[in-house]
Amino acid sequence: MSRTYLKMELFHYFKMASGMKVLIVFFMLMSMGVLAPVAAQTGDAEAGAEVYARRCTWCHGEYGDALTDAAERLNPPPRDFTFAQYKIKSTAFDNYFPNDDDLFRMIRDGMPGTAMPGWADVLSDREIRNLVAYIKTFAGLEEEEPGPSMDYGKQIASSAESIEQGKRLFHEDERCVECHGREGKGDAVKGLKDDVGFRTWPRNLTKPWAFRASNDPKDIFTRISTGIPGTQMPAFADPASDKKLTIEERWHVANYVNSLAKTQEVVKPENTVVKAEKVDGDVPDTVDDPRWERTESSTFFLVSQIVGEERFFTPSNDTITARALYSDVDIAILLEWDDRTKSIPGDETAEKISDPEIAEDGVAIQLPVKIPEGTEKPYFGMGDATYPVNVWHWQSGTTDEPQSVSLMNAKGFADIERRDAEKSAISAHGIYRNGTWRVLVKRPLSAADKEKDIELIEGKAIPIAFAAWDGSNSEKGSRHTMTTWYWILLKPGVGARPIISAAFAGFLVFGVLLWWQRTASTKRA
Amino acid sequence: MIKIPRLLQAVLVVAFIYVAFIVVFDVVLGQVIPASLLTMYMFFVIAGVFMVFTFTEESARELAAPIKALVEDPRKKAIRNVVFAALPLAAAAFTYYNMLPSYQAPVELRSIHPAPPSTVKAFGKRYDLSTLENPFRKYEKEDPEKFEQLVKEGGNIYVGNCQYCHGDKLDGKGPFAQGLNPIPLNFQDIGTIAQLQESFLFWRIATGGPGLPEEATPWLSSMPVWQNFLTEDEIWKVILYLYDYTGHRPRSWAQAHE
Numbered sequence A: 001m002s003r004t005y006l007k008m009e010l011f012h013y014f015k016m017a018s019g020m021k022v023l024i025v026f027f028m029l030m031s032m033g034v035l036a037p038v039a040a041q042t043g044d045a046e047a048g049a050e051v052y053a054r055r056c057t058w059c060h061g062e063y064g065d066a067l068t069d070a071a072e073r074l075n076p077p078p079r080d081f082t083f084a085q086y087k088i089k090s091t092a093f094d095n096y097f098p099n100d101d102d103l104f105r106m107i108r109d110g111m112p113g114t115a116m117p118g119w120a121d122v123l124s125d126r127e128i129r130n131l132v133a134y135i136k137t138f139a140g141l142e143e144e145e146p147g148p149s150m151d152y153g154k155q156i157a158s159s160a161e162s163i164e165q166g167k168r169l170f171h172e173d174e175r176c177v178e179c180h181g182r183e184g185k186g187d188a189v190k191g192l193k194d195d196v197g198f199r200t201w202p203r204n205l206t207k208p209w210a211f212r213a214s215n216d217p218k219d220i221f222t223r224i225s226t227g228i229p230g231t232q233m234p235a236f237a238d239p240a241s242d243k244k245l246t247i248e249e250r251w252h253v254a255n256y257v258n259s260l261a262k263t264q265e266v267v268k269p270e271n272t273v274v275k276a277e278k279v280d281g282d283v284p285d286t287v288d289d290p291r292w293e294r295t296e297s298s299t300f301f302l303v304s305q306i307v308g309e310e311r312f313f314t315p316s317n318d319t320i321t322a323r324a325l326y327s328d329v330d331i332a333i334l335l336e337w338d339d340r341t342k343s344i345p346g347d348e349t350a351e352k353i354s355d356p357e358i359a360e361d362g363v364a365i366q367l368p369v370k371i372p373e374g375t376e377k378p379y380f381g382m383g384d385a386t387y388p389v390n391v392w393h394w395q396s397g398t399t400d401e402p403q404s405v406s407l408m409n410a411k412g413f414a415d416i417e418r419r420d421a422e423k424s425a426i427s428a429h430g431i432y433r434n435g436t437w438r439v440l441v442k443r444p445l446s447a448a449d450k451e452k453d454i455e456l457i458e459g460k461a462i463p464i465a466f467a468a469w470d471g472s473n474s475e476k477g478s479r480h481t482m483t484t485w486y487w488i489l490l491k492p493g494v495g496a497r498p499i500i501s502a503a504f505a506g507f508l509v510f511g512v513l514l515w516w517q518r519t520a521s522t523k524r525a
Numbered sequence B: 001m002i003k004i005p006r007l008l009q010a011v012l013v014v015a016f017i018y019v020a021f022i023v024v025f026d027v028v029l030g031q032v033i034p035a036s037l038l039t040m041y042m043f044f045v046i047a048g049v050f051m052v053f054t055f056t057e058e059s060a061r062e063l064a065a066p067i068k069a070l071v072e073d074p075r076k077k078a079i080r081n082v083v084f085a086a087l088p089l090a091a092a093a094f095t096y097y098n099m100l101p102s103y104q105a106p107v108e109l110r111s112i113h114p115a116p117p118s119t120v121k122a123f124g125k126r127y128d129l130s131t132l133e134n135p136f137r138k139y140e141k142e143d144p145e146k147f148e149q150l151v152k153e154g155g156n157i158y159v160g161n162c163q164y165c166h167g168d169k170l171d172g173k174g175p176f177a178q179g180l181n182p183i184p185l186n187f188q189d190i191g192t193i194a195q196l197q198e199s200f201l202f203w204r205i206a207t208g209g210p211g212l213p214e215e216a217t218p219w220l221s222s223m224p225v226w227q228n229f230l231t232e233d234e235i236w237k238v239i240l241y242l243y244d245y246t247g248h249r250p251r252s253w254a255q256a257h258e
Helices: A002-032 A043-057 A099-111 A127-137 A160-174 A217-226 A249-260 A290-294 A346-354 A497-524 B006-028 B035-053 B057-072 B073-100 B142-159 B198-207 B232-246 B252-257
Strands: A274-277 A296-299 A317-328 A332-336 A363-366 A391-397 A403-412 A418-420 A427-435 A436-444 A461-469 A486-490 B118-122 B125-128
Touching: A002 A127, A043 A127, A099 A127, A160 A290, A217 A249, A274 A296, A290 A317, A290 B073, A317 A461, A317 A486, A332 A363, A363 A436, A391 A427, A391 A436, A403 B125, A497 B057, A497 B073, B006 B035, B035 B057, B057 B073, B118 B198, B125 B198, B142 B232
Parallel strands: A274 A317, A274 A486
Antiparallel strands: A296 A317, A317 A332, A332 A436, A363 A391, A363 A461, A391 A403, A403 A418, A427 A436, A461 A486, B118 B125
16 A cells, blocks of 8 residues: 555656656757667567566566566565666666666576576577567656766776775775674664665675675676665765765775675585584584584575465575584584574564564474484475474574573474473574574484484484574564475494505505516516 | 507597596586496496407507516616505505595485376365366367466466466576475476376376375475465466466377377
């Protein structure tokens, strides 16, 4: 309701402004006695309409207004073309419209981290040009002169020095930190909404795969200069801004942002096993134990829970990293994931940033009750009647309640038995720092209840799955993100076998060589 | 012209073929060749090269000459000592690394299009898959306008429910696809819906992953059980959309029995 209303208001304002601009340009051209040359690469809007009807209406709507069924379940929602406001533009910051090339690029390459795919593999360049021409007609933009490209000055190549400069500017007066957090993970200190009232999250700058354009310094420079129209990402080329940046400064910041990209905790599709190393003595008790730094990590994608009621479509967490260490008696699993908000119900700042109905953050580990002997596993979504699962569920607590861990035995979404985690000796504790939760979960290897708890056995590939909740993103109960089955393996001690076999092989080869040489020389003699 | 010793020639040929394999598979075809397959190919290559290079007695002698010289020639003592130290060490190292326990995930085989059962239960009813037909398919000829409307409704159901995984281009690359294993099916591919009857799709959609038979690892598939979320009619409409958008035709029973 309010969304449509607001849109109408803005729309009329915009229409007027654009109409006036067109008129002015027209009279100017008339008085000069010239006609506007048609841009060399303008597409054919009519041909574009056909492609649009087939490919784009589903999300952007027949009339380009994005009032579609699909839009209800997407965040960010599809672009409303009647607004003529675009996120990605390389025209000067005070120019409302993007160039045709900007639009062309967004359609061709898509917008990572959203439902907007790149169309290069199904549409030709010509067809994409036609689409550009067509979507402009929704806002009467077809007559609009494309604005000049922004001033890039001379690109400053990345260097340790430039990155250092950029870092200073990034932090100075909370310039970027205010929204993107101390380490750039987008750990918002404010609740942000776009112009239409949709929830927006500042980008996690350490995750380049979720950048709408890319994390190439030139793209970052462009975004910093113009901001992201329609969202609260400001334009730092705007001379009216009290945090404005010169061209040179923008290159430094761009180089710094580019350098933030994670290299360690990224998904490697071929790595599907969490490898638990054996330690001498006790397993770590805290998330800050230095031994974690030396432990190999495995990172997995988190996706929305859409197999059981109630389904969830608008996730904010997208990856989770696991590490594990074990001793003769215990296992410790360290789970780590970027979450923009520390969701503590009852906490005033947390509630302000959160979507209405704040809930606790959380994380869960799912394991089969019995390690499968063959290939058969429990159903990845909370197990099934034949193969039940254990779920160890940690929650971040409220202002009244401390952090907690609970234990469930599930035989499917509907058949859940709540058990006492303490009796099964499961403990968990988490710390939130600069946009990242780190939670340590511990349990003895041997099952407290042989019937209902998993017995963790060295050397066996054990199925494991994870789930996470961002309580500020209305995630609670079945509304959460999750992974499908991966593996955890308690790496057995290597033992003496390889070294004995190696010595044996070495001597054998040496013996054969010696014997050969001997027989050869006796023959000669 | 310098004459390359035959032994070196043989080694060079084998090395060249090895590199060629890697280039052709990993770079040109973009598909990393599995280590086990490469080992097998290389075994045959080495055997073949050996046979060619030892075809006549003379060539065999020539091939073996440098090795023989190394073992027997008293002037080669220095090199011999090096080789006699290096070879056993290499053998020991190779054995050691091969004996270390491996931390690979167990291999899981699954069949992607398992044979359907003859009847399936969904929506509290039993369907005979061999006679089941899409009740809306007939409008394609009888009432094209109505058909177009049905396809449109199917499309809206698709983007609101299926595109997250199967993608808005129906290519199996939706925004959630990368987090799933097995990955969502690509309907553009001629190996999927183009090979199937509409009744097969109805079965797969209505009962989802958990409705798969054993050989298709139902515990892994994240395909939801759509009878929990969609009506029977909605499923048939989505099926119309899948074929309409991709331009594939469903297989008919007549084709299937040929």
